[in-house]
Amino acid sequence: MVVLVSRIDAALRRSGLLLPSLPTGSRLAPAVRSGQLIFVSGYSSSIVGKLGAGVSIEAGAEAAREAMLACLAEARWLIGDLDRIVRVVKLLGFINCTPDFLxxxxVLDGATDLLLEIFGRDKGWHARSAVGSPSLDQGAAVEVEAIFEIAQDATIQPQ
Structure with missing residues (x-):
């Protein structure tokens, strides 16, 4: 039996990255499709704390990378194969930080760098916003949500 590995999954493996298991039982849609776009709900990192009060920029960037991996796991579950992503459209990152953190x-570069690494500049270059927040769910350092454009023939999992 021949097992085909998607180009994006191969890029993740080369980078030594694994997509995390997804949580179950949420009352919200973890991702939805509208036309050729999929909107992935916000995912938090397991790294907790505040930027500007004990969490370094490097740790924050790692938290953003970790949260982005969860967004990618959700996207893969929804569309079955990350190669069906035509383009990363937009990221929105929330940074748990002190009021004077600038x-x-x-911090959000951690997520951006991951996307550029695995999708390349043509597909991975995106618009983004990084917003400071006084707190995040469970004290997470970073939360990231994403919008992806998918191939016209892409099918999604029933929700």
Whole structure:
């Protein structure tokens, strides 16, 4: 039996990355499709704390990367294969931080760098916003949500 590995899954493996298991039982839709776009709900990192009060920019960037991996896991579950992503459209990152913290973009670079690494510049280059927040769910350092454009023939899992 021949097992085909998607180009994106191969890129993740080369980078030593694994997509996490997804939580179950949510009252909200973890991702939805509208036309050729999929909107992935926000995913938090397991890294907790505040940027500007004990969590370094490097740890924050790692938290953003971890949250982005969860978004990708959700996208893969919904469309079956990350190769069906035509383009990363937009990221929105929430940074749990002190009021005087000013390096929000540097933190969200962790998610952006991951997307550029696995999708390349043509598909991975995206619009984004990084917003400071006084708190996040369970004290997470970062939460990321994403919008992806998918191939016209892509099918999705029933929800």
């Amino acid at each position: 390096d929000h973009p540097a």
